[in-house]
Amino acid sequence: MSHFVCIHGHFYQPPRENPWFEKIEVQDSAYPYHDWNERITVECYAPNSAARILDEEGLITSIVNNYSMISYNAGPTLLSWLEDNHPNTYLAFIEADRIGSNRFRGHGPAIAQCYNHMIMPLANERDKKTQVRWGTEDFLDRFGREPEGMWLPEMAVDMETLRIMAGEGIRYVILEPHQVARVRGLDGMWTSLPDGWIDPKVPYRVDLGEGQDIAVFLNDVGIAHEVAFGNLLVDGHWLSARLAGSFDGREEDQLVHFAIDGETYGHHFRFGEMALAYCLSRLREEGVHLTVYGEYLSLHPPLQEIEIKENTAWSCPHSLSRWKGGCTCSTGAHPGWSFEWRMYLRRAFDLLRDRACIHYERVASPLLQDPWVARNEYISIINDRSPKMRGYFLEKHASRSLDCEEQVLLLELLEMQRNLMLMYTSCGWFFDDIAGIEAVQVMWYAARALQLYRSTGGDDPNDDLQQILAEAKSNTTGFSDGVSVWQSRVLPHVTDLRKVCGQYALTSLFCPYPDTSMHAIYRVDRFLDCQEQEERRRIAVGAARVQSLLTCESKEFIYAAAYPGGPNLLAGVLPYKSEKEFCEIRDAVCAAWHDPASSFYDELTRWFGEGCIRGTDLLRDEARTIVSLILKNSIGRIEGSFQDIYSRYLPLMEAMHMLEMPIPPAIAVPVGHILNRDLIVALESDFPDPVEMSRISDAMQRFAIPPEKEKISMVAGSRLCILLQDLLGSPGDASIMASILGILNVIVSLSLCPSLWEAQNAFIQLRDAYMPIRNGKPGDRRYHSLPEQIEDIGRFLGVKI
Template sequence: MNDKWVCIHGHFYQPPRENPWLEAIEPQPSAHPYRDWNERITAECYRPNAAARVVDNSNHIIKIVDNYQRMSFNVGPTLMSWMEDHAPDVHAALIEADRQSIERFGGHGSAMAQAYNHMIMPLASPRDRQTQVRWGIADFTARYGRKPEGMWLPECAANTASLEALAAEGISFTVLAPRQAKAWRPPNGQWRNTSVDPGRAYKCYLPSGRTIDLFFYDGGVSQAVAFERLLSDGHQIISRMIGRNPAEGGEPTLCHIATDGETYGHHHRYGDMALAWALAQVEDGWHGTRLTNYAEFRARIPATWEVQLVEDSSWSCVHGIERWREDCGCNSGGKPGWNQRWRRPLRDAFDWLREQCSGALEGVGRVLFHDPWVARDAYVDVLLERSVAARDRFLATHASHQLDANERVRALSLMEMARHAMLMYTSCGWFFDELSGIETVQCMQYALRAAELLEDVGGHEVEAALIDRMSAAQSNMAEEGDGRRVWAQRVRPARVDPAKVGAHVAVLTLVEDEATKPFREYGYVVDFIDRMERRSGRSRIVAGTVCVRSRLTEAVTQLCFAGLHLGEQHITGGVRPPPSPPEWATIVDELSAAFQTADVFAAQRAIDRHFPGTELSLSALLPGSRERVLSAVLGDAIASAESSLEESFDANAPLIRWLVAHELPVPDVLYATV
């Protein structure tokens, strides 16, 4: 038997970045040249690791391999959901990699599950812990077609309650940092408080009588791979991993590391190639090594040694789990003099909101569901299949009675409220340095959505009280102020209500000929009930009634709109609740008559009169559509400018060539035509 078993684990994860109202990621300029950070990291890391190059000393490609098939990995459920829609090739590669690893590693797949949205489990409520584990298992099972053996804890943050939550759902093992082992001992031996030997699996006995196996990765080598330059040489990775002493008792030694998966290509360019080389060496049996994964290793060499856990510990905070609730000193290190005292009031505000949401789920939920907490656990099935059929199955099973349309909206709104009340705890919201940072603002947006839905189903206002609590959180930047200002400047502007969706569709009808089809984007379906359109040259007037339906809660809003497009960026109009049918018919006739007389000012005055206080313009477009629509709107202007430049170049080409030939400067005005 090989005495050195090698396992390299990658924790592949990105925080959910979707706008909570749109269920879509808005463009993120900081990710340039890509549309958003998910796309960028996919291009730099996730996709390359599915087809990594192994090269020789002359940098010639020897072969192309799938790293996922040879390593241990977990991918966050929210990231997998994004990949399924936006990077289906990578999603498929991950599923296939797990299938191949089952054959490679004695019937044990390399993929591990993950607690659903990267919530710090020791800080979660008991019910949230349970749901996070159950959602993580359900998501994993639906994608990989098997039950997970292991589950990754976000930030490796653990306490006994978290391990109990895993074991209660049939999870056999997890992976932790070496400093999370309090004490360990061999069979029938004495407890040792020295640094844990990472070369084996350990059994942890829990108060419930259950057990769970724990692996403690090699901290030194993992650190060198993630933050030093060890990844520049795939050969050195394996040399360092197997250079440690063999395990006591003559057992095969598990040589294993765990890092963020983004290490291999995103954090370190060409890291996927170094990983491929390292895995290839072991696969060839270099120095008596063999590849394995955690599930296979524990099946082949069962845990007999015991371990005790350091309570409330993690892999990324030397103070335990304080990084996610206190100003403990852990930060990115990029801003000397800054503090993170905002972490505590942020968490306190969210904890208060969570209790308000739990109260509504317990109160209103008991009227609509047999058991609202059982329903919440099962709601993951709706997240995995966003369809009317999935919602029908869910409500048929869990609703306490046959729900009418309004009750159905309330029931689904409760579930969405509960979902966002967990998403707001995504760990990245506290990990970094600044209250107004993109990750923290994202969590605050989830909190606003949860509060909004709570107000819808609970009938009382909670946002103001939440903001009051948030005001105790102070930014490090004077211009950002406190949590109240960040909320006003960065959180509330992201909110999208049905009126904004209606305005978006109204603008589309003015500039796109295909926009009369039912609109199915983001989290909404918009159908036209009636529509009037008149054209004259480059000008167009449109008026109509639309039905805006949430694809998540099924809430329905009817709106009327009118818009006038005079060409290019010149758009005006408005959106309003519908008047009575006779009044609306009169308004439409008035708008049509004014436009047909070629009196655009009369049409404008009519729109202003019937849609007071609203304004329609290109800025009403939702962010994901702006580039496409602007390209269409400005098409004629761009074509005209290009034609003028071509004519100017043709007229001045001989002069430009003469200047270049004689090494004389070309004037900027002429250079612009080249």
């Protein structure tokens, strides 16, 4: 008899990108991080790739990649974002599967996921097939092998989805006991499960008919609940004891396992990844076999059969009503709110999907051998937007050679289908109101799909959509229903090539672009240009070709943009016809700009019409960047006056300090700003001067100047990590060591709280590379006598030497 433990983590974030720019805009609710993906990466995904194991004294003894020792799925949309924004964390997921495959008899820890977390039983058959195919192909593309298992979003299950999965080679899924209707035991007799209990320590099989079956592991909901909502992650020993104590006295092998959201380890529970790492280490020391589902299934084929309860899920006991309306499942934060809006949002989306699919099939059929096979394989282009991959896709699926316009039409149709997939992401219905950011996000995808539906010649279903959305009553003050949300939070974001050109024109006033530049998913080729600047006032008139890298659609425009020096920004854009027209517009607009007696805005409107693009139309990141650039000169002038105050009154401040007199705010505030600025500048230099840093921190303490803790902590932590990495390459460099010790002195003296996670990683690399042979003999390949202060650094970082 052997004891096996498998811990499954469901690591997932919904797609948060603006669908017109394929980038995430700043989300202030995630402060101090740019957005929630960034925040959760720092709190969970990255820490689990390098989780600390501590000794009895609380010192770090080792770092482990948790992903390599557990079963996990990572959503394709999350992995795609990580690949672009945090490649080291992304590679940790991929490498963990390779390492785990060696550990678990060739069975990798990673399993696939239905592509964008769509509630599968509520999807039509075609969408189910695409979700499974995209999830499978995305997994193969990233991990280099076929997936054995697949995560069902919200564990929502029906037989049709299981059959599709099995047809794609999926061998097992994870469900919960309440999703089982009855079980056939070893005696061949069927038993109903009125109380929902069934043994979770063995795998089961589901007969899918026509010779197909699929294995099912049933989540141990008791353990899962204690880990996700109890206190088991307070101490990794508690978690390991709970798991080890869950085995019973049976003579056969048994599996103790559970599945929860991976974000529990670090995001929901701070340092949860450390508790997990310690638990896994402890279980191995106690002789428990860590395993993953694929390995266990290969050793223990299912001996019992179950029938599932269709249309069930793990976070809604009401036949999936959380995602179609009719139940009160919620976060619990808003008692008394109505959730009927969910039903109408789904009805609106179903209407759009069904009409768009008819349109897609009609328009794409003359272009493609099989429109639905092509859609299923469009994942190859989603993951690789290169012209080479696009050419390969068209060669394989086009019914004939397509000209440029036909290629654009086809790509727009396929992008329409992609956005129809994304609009069903489950998070849009999970939370409490149609005005919430999650519901608005899926409406963005619907709006993008609708835009592409129209641009490819489809009849406009907008009136019917609005009629349904009007029934979706909002609970949020300021919004009456889904229509008001659509008009205020969705339509203003809808973007076409003209608006892209307008944004380019506005930002070009402050950012000098080369003739060819990239703007998110757009390429801009400027072929005519005129720019002028008078003190703070700026104007730009030009002509450019804008092309989408996703659909290859392109158009040429004339633009004029102006910043008059106040709070307003304005740009006009119209289709380019000729260089003669461009010259006429340029001359007229520039003349009005220089003539105080004429109205520049009237002239702009005369040429470009009422549809001018304003600064408020910019993406929030671009808008904030421009505001910062506008303020930069003003701040420079203010800092100049602050510097004068600092230089003039520093001797007087020293005298006041000796006399124990409080420093007046009129002096303390500008002096504090200069000291904080100088300290940040010192920390950002390649090799911070310890004498300069000490001088500044001493002055701040002497004059009771509060440091800008958040900013200085961030800069100090980042520079400390870089210097430790430098020390790894040059362990005897005294200047590097002096800078490191100077930063540590600043952190202590000013009571800063930098993130030391990356610095600890770098120090452990340094320790493991040199400490074991620090007393080696000269001439040894990696001999080096590390400076004695290295132990002081280790103690500061909490790392065992």
